[in-house]
Amino acid sequence: MDQSLKELLLEQPSVSTEPLYNILRNCSYEFKTFCILNTAIELGIFDYLASPQTLESLCETLQLNTDIIRDMLAYLKELELVEESNRLYKNSAISRYYLQSNSPFSQHNVVKNLENGFKIWEKLTEIVKAGPIPAKENKFFANNLIHSLAEEALGGELPKVVGIIKELPEFVNAKSLLDLGGGHGLYSIAFTAANSGLWADVYDFPNVIEDTQKYINKYRADRVGTIPGNYFKDGIHKCYDIVFFSYNPGGKRPELIAKIHDRLNPEGIFISKHCFYRQGEDSKNLLLDIEWNLLSFEGAPKESRIYSFYGDCRLEEYLELVKNLFIIKDVIEAPAFAGQGLGKIGDALDSVLIIAQKK
Ligand SMILES: C[S@@+](CC[C@H](N)C(=O)[O-])C[C@H]1O[C@@H](n2cnc3c(N)ncnc32)[C@H](O)[C@@H]1O
Known part of the structure; x- marks a missing residue:
């Protein structure tokens, strides 16, 4: 192996990845967050969580994968869109107001409009x-x-x-x-x-x-x-x-x-x-x-x-x-x-x- 290839493998790059990775990390997390929110709306999760439900009843009724939904609910809880107590999940006030389809303030078309926009950006x-x-x-x-x-x-x-x-x-x-x-x-x-x-x-x-x-x-x-x-x-x-x-x-x-x-x-x-x-x-x-x-x-x-x-x-x-x-x-x-x-x-x-x- 010649010297320059050795340096490439063994030494830190002279320009840090940090500024680039800061940008990409934000993109990576924000895109995934959008997908979770959009999917939760599409699957009717916020409508189902109008009343308190266990993970098992949610997954059984909506026919969903328990492992992924468990983590999605935990993440929605971090975002303060879902609340949990005694293994029962329900919408937070913001979700009741804006993410349930029967709410007069439902923002489902706003989320769909953002998604439509992303599809155009992909082109x-x-x-x-x-x-x-x-x-x-x-x-x-x-x-x-x-x-x-x-x-x-x-x-x-x-x-x-x-x-x-x-x-x-x-x-x-x-x-x-x-x-x-x-x-x-x-x-x-x-x-x-x-x-x-x-x-x-x-x-x-x-x-x-x-x-x-x-x-x-x-x-x-x-x-x-x-x-x-x-x-x-x-x-x-x-x-x-x-x-x-x-x-x-x-x-x-x-x-x-x-x-x-x-x-x-x-x-x-x-x-x-x-x-x-x-x-x-x-x-x-x-x-x-x-x-x-x-x-x-x-x-x-x-x-x-x-x-x-x-x-x-x-x-x-x-x-x-x-x-x-x-x-x-x-x-x-x-x-x-x-x-x-x-x-x-x-x-x-x-x-x-x-x-x-x-x-
Ligand atoms: C951005 S939306 C605004 C809607 C509403 N005025 C508001 O402020 O939320 C623009 C509206 O103008 C209408 N529009 C655009 N060009 C028009 C035209 N030449 N004649 C009639 N309506 C038109 C569109 O169909 C659309 O409903």
């Missing part, structure tokens, strides 16, 4: 060579994202945003609201719950509206209607006291400002909630920029940074354009209304809530 090598996977915009939202966004909103942002809007005197007196690109429609459902004299229309693609109707039925929201359409191509035929426009492709495009102005009653209120880039700002989050570029939309052509589309205004430009047609009443920063981030498309990041009154 990164292919995408980097062949380009983004083309996605039909209406199918992308109708798939699982809209349900994930609904569950994320219920987790915090929805009550915060509605809490801010319901304090506006114009909201208290409003009779009609248009929820443009309203998706799940939960904002409209909550706005009509906060104002008993309000009618809200959710406007979205025809196939998304089918899901909106399911949310309307679920919450028995009898003052929420749906309008199918594409707000870039189709007309909107009614006028409203309030137009609510939240997290929409095109939400930073100048041409929709005049269209919205036109559909508002005199002194009507325009509420826009979007993630803008400020003058001179480049990237908000590199991993989310990469995620943004894994798929391409057919409808609205994307730019390379997260949430950016061709033709978007920067925040300063947008506010100037809004001022031509509206009086800006407030610009509220994300910490006052945004939910918790999940490191995926859908995070509020540094979004702003703009409240403006028609001149």
